[in-house]
Amino acid sequence: MRLLLLSDIHANAPALEAVLADAAGRGYDRAVMLGDALGYGGNPAEVLARLRELGAECIRGNHEQMGLDLLGRGGGELLGSGGVVGAALEWQFGQLGADDLTWVASWPDGLEDREVGARFRHGTPLSLDTYADSVTAARDAFAGWGGRLGFVGHTHLPGVYAALHAPVGEWVKFQGLSAGGSYLLPPGIRAICNPGSVGQPRDGDPRASYALFDVERQTFEVVRVAYPVEAAQTAILEAGLPPVLAARLALGR
Numbered sequence: 001m002r003l004l005l006l007s008d009i010h011a012n013a014p015a016l017e018a019v020l021a022d023a024a025g026r027g028y029d030r031a032v033m034l035g036d037a038l039g040y041g042g043n044p045a046e047v048l049a050r051l052r053e054l055g056a057e058c059i060r061g062n063h064e065q066m067g068l069d070l071l072g073r074g075g076g077e078l079l080g081s082g083g084v085v086g087a088a089l090e091w092q093f094g095q096l097g098a099d100d101l102t103w104v105a106s107w108p109d110g111l112e113d114r115e116v117g118a119r120f121r122h123g124t125p126l127s128l129d130t131y132a133d134s135v136t137a138a139r140d141a142f143a144g145w146g147g148r149l150g151f152v153g154h155t156h157l158p159g160v161y162a163a164l165h166a167p168v169g170e171w172v173k174f175q176g177l178s179a180g181g182s183y184l185l186p187p188g189i190r191a192i193c194n195p196g197s198v199g200q201p202r203d204g205d206p207r208a209s210y211a212l213f214d215v216e217r218q219t220f221e222v223v224r225v226a227y228p229v230e231a232a233q234t235a236i237l238e239a240g241l242p243p244v245l246a247a248r249l250a251l252g253r
Helices: 013-026 044-054 062-073 083-095 098-106 135-144 229-238 243-251
Strands: 002-006 030-033 111-113 118-120 149-151 159-166 169-176 181-184 190-194 208-214 219-225
Touching: 002 013, 013 044, 013 208, 013 219, 013 229, 044 083, 044 098, 062 083, 062 098, 083 243, 135 159, 135 169, 135 190, 229 243
Parallel strands: 002 030, 118 149, 149 190
Antiparallel strands: 002 208, 111 118, 159 169, 159 190, 181 219, 208 219
16 A cells, blocks of 8 residues: 655645646555645645545644634634734635535544554644654654654655664664655664655755655655746735745745
8 A cells, every 4th residue: 555645735736736646647545634734825725625636634734723723713703813824824714615614624633544553643743733853853752652653744844753772772863855765664663754845845945745655665755846836926926925925935945
């Protein structure tokens, strides 16, 4: 079985379409979205419609959580929260119909999959919104979580934190995969794997990032895909969202 792993799409439909076209040529059996389908971008309804069509299993990210929290505090009417993040969420959640809002609210903040032997969550295996963005943070996650394999997003940086037992304790190492490439999980290893961001990469490479995981072979492969950045920028600007959200896409920041 091969898993298609998507994260941090951030309402960027052109990037998502490019990723799905590339992944279709490589082949996969299941699609899992690791959170933050929404936030920042100009195509919230389009992205949700595509995920529904795909039959993706969706995990709640911090942007979905923030938007839902705002809706709850406003009695069903989104309150202004200020800043770039709030401006995007306010506009996006105002574009979504009742069915979409109900669907997003149904997304769990984590998923334990015994068939794959993995936990899926947005931030770390332990948290929706904590960043696994350093060896120290990964070591803390490994210490508080007894599982072998976790798939996360949130940092927008593709790579694998791996832990092995050593005479001096658990040894943790990071393997960055910003250029793409495969990582083989050997027996006995514990790993937290991040496919990077589909819709807002932050590693200096504007190409969309996603991953495929082969359950039988235990290989985690990150793939980078070029997409029409200008189309995503136009959608942001036409929505009246802060121009910085468009500008950063071309920089991969």
